[in-house]
């Protein structure tokens with residue numbers, strides 16, 4: 001007599017075998033016969049077949065709906081170094097998270113470089129605008145209560161040096177970077193959680209993508225240390241990166257999709273002020 005085997009006992013190997021049989025074009029009756037020959041009770045085998053194929057089809061549909069993955073910037077950390085040489089400067093590796101891809105660097109900028117960036121940016125600040133997804137233009141946005149400005153890429157010796165350092169650290173062409181943006185947050189100001197990639201569903205996105213393709217990585221550099229608050233949060237994994245002067249947080253997103261868990265924001269500044277410089281990295285040359 002055959003013993004009753006519950007569908008719970010379908011191992012990952014069996015499930016994979018079932019999917020392979022279906023892929024190879026074997027009729028369900030033949031697969032079922034193989035299972036009953038191997039000792040499966042018929043009704044249990046049918047339930048297992050149905051459940052396995054249904055799950056497989058659902059997973060496949062999810063996969064197919066995802067935008068294609070892209071190569072992303074990536075620091076060279078295979079040997080788990082405590083510090084890496086970024087062109088002209090040794091930078092500490094403070095935290096290294098795989099999924100979402102987040103790396104925190106210590107001492108990416110010197111304090112003098114931070115102060116110089118703030119001094120250059122300050123006279124050029126205006127209320128931060130975000131990209132208008134409908135038109136591809138810019139707009140003032142309530143989710144972003146900071147002030148900001150953009151440097152041109154290669155604008156001056158300091159910007160050029162920092163851009164070359166970023167390209168070396170993240171192993172990504174300098175030409176694929178947008179101009180450095182500087183943001184200033186006063187007490188109470190924040191940047192609500194958002195994705196940095198352009199939403200493929202928005203009508204303005206194709207226009208934006210003509211210049212350099214998608215954003216695939218971000219480096220946020222802290223130009224001062226706020227007294228309280230102002231961390232960079234990653235709500236999907238309950239991570240908050242402390243905003244420490246000279247440090248930087250890097251994150252990448254291989255597809256324009258929430259599955260990257262790259263949702264992030266600038267937490268409200270509770271006391272003091274916050275200055276950051278952001279570098280967004282595109283898939284291709286950004287001219």
Ligand SMILES: O=C(O)CCC(=O)C(=O)O
Nearest residue numbers: 220231232265266276278
């Ligand atoms: O201010 C922060 O910590 C985050 C900034 C940010 O998300 C951005 O500039 O895209």
Ligand SMILES: [Fe+2]
Nearest residue numbers: 194195196264
């Ligand atoms: Fe962002």
